[in-house]
Amino acid sequence: MSSEPSLRLARTTLPALLSTPAAARSFLRRTLAAWGLDPHRDTAELVMSELVTNAVKATPHPAPPHADLRDAPLVTVELRATAHVLRICVEDTAPGHPTLRTAPTDAETGRGLFLVAALSTRWNTTPTPTGGKSTWAELALAGSEHAGPLPGSAVPRG
Numbered sequence: 001m002s003s004e005p006s007l008r009l010a011r012t013t014l015p016a017l018l019s020t021p022a023a024a025r026s027f028l029r030r031t032l033a034a035w036g037l038d039p040h041r042d043t044a045e046l047v048m049s050e051l052v053t054n055a056v057k058a059t060p061h062p063a064p065p066h067a068d069l070r071d072a073p074l075v076t077v078e079l080r081a082t083a084h085v086l087r088i089c090v091e092d093t094a095p096g097h098p099t100l101r102t103a104p105t106d107a108e109t110g111r112g113l114f115l116v117a118a119l120s121t122r123w124n125t126t127p128t129p130t131g132g133k134s135t136w137a138e139l140a141l142a143g144s145e146h147a148g149p150l151p152g153s154a155v156p157r158g
Contacts, residue, residue: 008035008081015072016059016092024052024077028088031079040086040141043119047137050112051090052077054135058094081141085121089136097125097133 010031014020028048032041052075059073076091098113116123120137128134 009078011076011078013074013076016056016061016075017072018056020056020075021049021052024048024075024090027077028079032086035081037081037086037141040139043139044086044088047116047119047139048077048088048090050116051088051135051137054098054112055090055092055094058096058098059092060094084141086139086141087136088139089134091128091132091134093130093132095131095133097127098135 010027012024012027014023014027025045025048028044029041032038032044037044055075059075061073073093078087078089078091080087080089113123116137119139121140123135123137125133125135
């Protein structure tokens with residue numbers, strides 16, 4: 001895949017707040033429309049929502065009496081696309097790595113990574129130099145179910 005010349009890249013940084021998944025989905029919709037990838041929007045939005053929600057939940061926040069939007073930790077969302085693969089990457093400042101866990105059947109949460117794993121061709125988490133992590137998922141674009149990974153991809157977790 002590294003021989004593919006048309007790598008597209010878009011990135012935004014958002015505060016790690018409860019409203020961040022909606023803002024990330026909006027960024028994704030605008031970007032995919034500009035890239036002509038609207039047919040992949042629904043799956044990409046679901047994967048993006050799960051990755052961003054996990055990042056926001058995992059990120060430590062300042063104590064409420066001193067909370068200020070300017071002090072909110074940040075989440076970085078990056079989209080990369082070639083003719084065959086769309087990669088959604090979410091970076092946060094929280095230590096640790098998300099893991100697939102079995103949620104009780106009556107639980108309302110806890111299935112996000114199962115969705116990510118089911119909808120993506122591969123996903124993984126890599127540590128960042130600042131002690132946080134970068135969690136990413138790759139989606140095969142139309143007609144490319146057997147496409148190779150984007151540069152920097154690794155074997156999927158779980």
